[in-house]
Amino acid sequence: MESWFTKVDQTASLIQEELEVSYLEAVYLTGVNLFEGVILQEEILHNEVLSKRLKKEYESFDLAHMSKEELRKGYQLAILKGMKEATQAHHQMTPDAVSLFVSYLVSKMTSGKKVLSILDPAVGTANLLTALFNHLPGKEVTGFGIEVDDLLVKLALSNANLQEHQIEFFNQDALADLFIDPVDLVVCDLPVGYYPDDINSQKFQLKSNSGHSLAHHLFIEQSFRYTKPGGNLIFLVPNSMFEGDQAKALHDFIKEHGVIQGLLQLPTTMFKKKEHAKSIFILQKKGPDVKLPKQALLAELPTFSNKQAMEGMIQRIDQWFATEFEGQV
Structure with missing residues (x-):
């Protein structure tokens, strides 16, 4: 390497x-x-x-x-x-340890599926998406990546081609209409901040009543639109997303359209500042066979370098999937 x-x-x-x-x-x-x-x-x-x-x-x-x-x-x-x-703030890559952990979650969620379609609406250089592809052996996987930055999407295409993955990339605003069919799984490290297009934001239920809307909220709503009934969604979200004026509207939207499967807080040591800390938010879109979990998977993840603590956490998560998720996917 x-x-x-x-x-x-x-x-x-x-x-x-x-x-x-x-x-x-x-x-x-x-x-x-x-x-x-x-x-x-x-x-x-x-x-x-x-x-x-x-x-x-x-x-x-x-x-x-x-x-x-x-x-x-x-x-x-x-x-x-x-x-x-580069000086652009959005040129940030999902940490490799997080990509691998999300890959583990996806493999558990989709253990019963042989054919799988995945969308990343903020694909960046496709590091997270291609990591998923590399850890889903024995499956026929197709992917879609949306990226507004023309240089990042070119890097994503080159990255995927070198690894010979079947991924289509679209260089566009991910919150505009997408030319894809609904997918089995959405995975996204959500862009955090305000969405500048106030006209386009009007078509979203989670639009702000005044000023710019929160981009990460709109990305969640857009992701639900392009997920099949019963499909899964995994987001890397800022911990601050569950606070503030817009939090109730987001909670109500998720309650209306989906089911919260889990929330795993990433170690704060991964982030330079505590206010930048993120969690892994696991959701499922409502569908005829979707059931509320008896208990959502809620945990604070240990430092990834702590092998013993991580092994214990993996055992706990494996047990949760065995009791809550078996047969749903």
């Missing part, structure tokens, strides 16, 4: 210097070249010395002998390096 990251990093740096683009743009371009097996940038082909060097670098690395997880993690490291240079 480290040698793969080094390969991406070195070739991206060469492209960055030659084309005078951002490092993140260069990571995308080198990912495209690696996937296609040829150098696609005409400006580079006109530089004989550079094109020969890049070609030699690309040919020296055999992607076929790498696992999808190695490809994901190495490419993720290059993207993280580029994000340190």
